[in-house]
Amino acid sequence: MFAQFALHERLLKAVAELKFAEPTPVQVAAIPPALEGRDLRVIAQTGSGKTAAFVLPLLHRLLGAERPKIRTRALILLPTRELAQQTLKQVETFAQFTFLKAGLITGGEDFKVQAAMMRKEPDVLIGTPGRLIEHLEAGNLLLEAVEVLVLDEADRMLDMGFAEDAQRLAAACSGPRQTLLFSATSGGNALREVIGAVLKDPLHLKLNAVGELNEGTRQQIITADHNVHKEQLVHWLLEHESYAKAIVFTNTRAAADRLYGHMVAKGIKAFVLHGDKDQKDRKLAIERLKQGGAKVLVATDVAARGLDVEGLDLVINFDMPRSGDEYVHRIGRTGRAGGEGLAVSLICHGDWNLMSSIERYLKQQFERRTIKELKGSYQGPKKVKASGKAAGFKKKKTDKKGAAKAPAKRKSGPRPNADKPALVSQDGLAPLKRRKPAGE
Incomplete structure (x- = not known):
């Protein structure tokens, strides 16, 4: 129960109102040290409840200090506007019985309206780095009083x-502060550099290894001959699989638009989401998917990053993601909260090596699947056996029936030059060729 945490009574009231029963593993691990003021570096998969793991301790800290109203005291950084909007809703939900206010700063919204909102100095500011930097340079963003910084x-x-x-x-949050950093993967050198720069003596919590994906998600691959074949497979899966909501991922905007067009032509209720879409269209696509107005979303990685859609149980990789981490982020959206999900990757000849490298990275082997009605000619790379010459062996001679021929017998009688002594080199090791005497 959440009562085990020493949270403010108003936060516990909000938790009870939401009918949260048992805290998730990441909440059990992260909330106590966060309440103690420790810096945290947490690896936790998407959909594990990590937002509550940092929002509840953050709000508790702001409620505990009896001080007059001052500038913004908490900053939450997120990669995309969609994820920022979802986090704002969760902060407002947990803070519903408090006096704390939150504000949102992302691209695609009126700059002056955002500046006016910041002059009211909300307790918690949530935003994306790009737009926040613009306000920082314009003198609208004052972060000296920030006590808690979160990088989600x-x-x-x-x-x-x-x-x-x-x-x-992070440097602009110049006062004493607590920093909480969350990620779905261990990241690379760039992340380690940021961790060293912004965290002080952090507690490292690893709630799942990268290969420990949602247990309820089946991972499959289906081989395809070309993109047209892939499109046929997508339509078959959307028509025959049981799902409430689905996302189809592509690596490019052009592929997303093309696939979306084919779906509309076939009468499939779908929306497309990528970087070329303005904020209004993006909001509409997500709301329609959440409310059931559309069952399918075609999206690129950047646009769909951080989407939290309840009931999402089918993910199709039209294009294989370019890294193991990206694969984890994509399929982490299905099979959440103990539910079942299906992730299907469509593999052409050019995708096989990438798929194999992701299998090695995750230390898993994806289930191979064939759809009889759409079985193509490509079934993966052919296994090439080493030839006899390449292996260093001579090919045996066979007769017409294929049986190995016995080696030819040498005719009886003395060997040529058998009576002549063999010549050897001075070191006694290598035989020398006999030279013919002149006139022989």
Whole structure:
């Protein structure tokens, strides 16, 4: 029960109102040290309840200090506007019985309206690094009083090129502060550099290894001959699989638009989400998916990052993601909270090596699946046996029936030059060729 945590009574009331029963593993591990004021570096998969793991301790700290109203005291950084909007809703839900206020700063919204909101100095500011830097440079963003800094989905934030912006915003939080950093994967050198720069003596919590994905999610691959074949497979899966909501991932905006067009032509209720879409269209797509107005979302990684859609139980990789971490982020959206999910990756000849490298990275082997109605000619790389010559063996001679021929017998009688002594080199090791005498 959440009562085991020493949280403010108003926060516990909000938790009870939400009918949260048992805390998740990441909440059990992260909330107590966060309440103690420790810096944390937490690896936890998407959908594990990590937002509550940092929001509840953050709000508890702001409620505990009896001080007059001052500037913004908490900053939460996230990679995308969609994830920032979802986090704002969760902060407001947990803070519903308190006096704490939160504000949102992302791209795609009126800059002046955002500046006016910040002049009211909300207790918690939630935003994306790019737009926050713009306000920092314009003199609208004052972070000296920040007591808690949170970097959520930090690995993806750095993948999107926000490493420098994140460190700059952290440096602007110049007062004494607690920093909480969450990511779904261990990340690379860039993440380690940021951790060293923004965290002080952090407690490292690893709630899942990268290969420990949602247990309820089946992972399959289906081989395909080409993109047209892939499109046929997508339509078959959407027509024959049982699902409430589905996401189809592509690596490019052009592929997303093309696939979306084919779906609309076939009467499939779908929306497309990528970087070229404006904020209004993005909001509409997500709301329609959540409310059931559309069952399928076609999206690129950047646009769909951080989406938290209840009832999402089918993920199709039209294009194989370019890294193991990206694969984890994609399929981590299905099979949440103990539910079942299905992740299917479509593999052409050019995708096989990438797929194999992701299997090695995850230390898993994906289930191979064949759809009889759409079985293609490509079934994976052919196993090439080493030839006899390549292996260093001579090919045996066979007769017409295929049986190995016996070696030819040598004719009886003395060997040629058998009576002549063999010549050897001076060291007695290598035989020398006999030279013919002149006139022989």
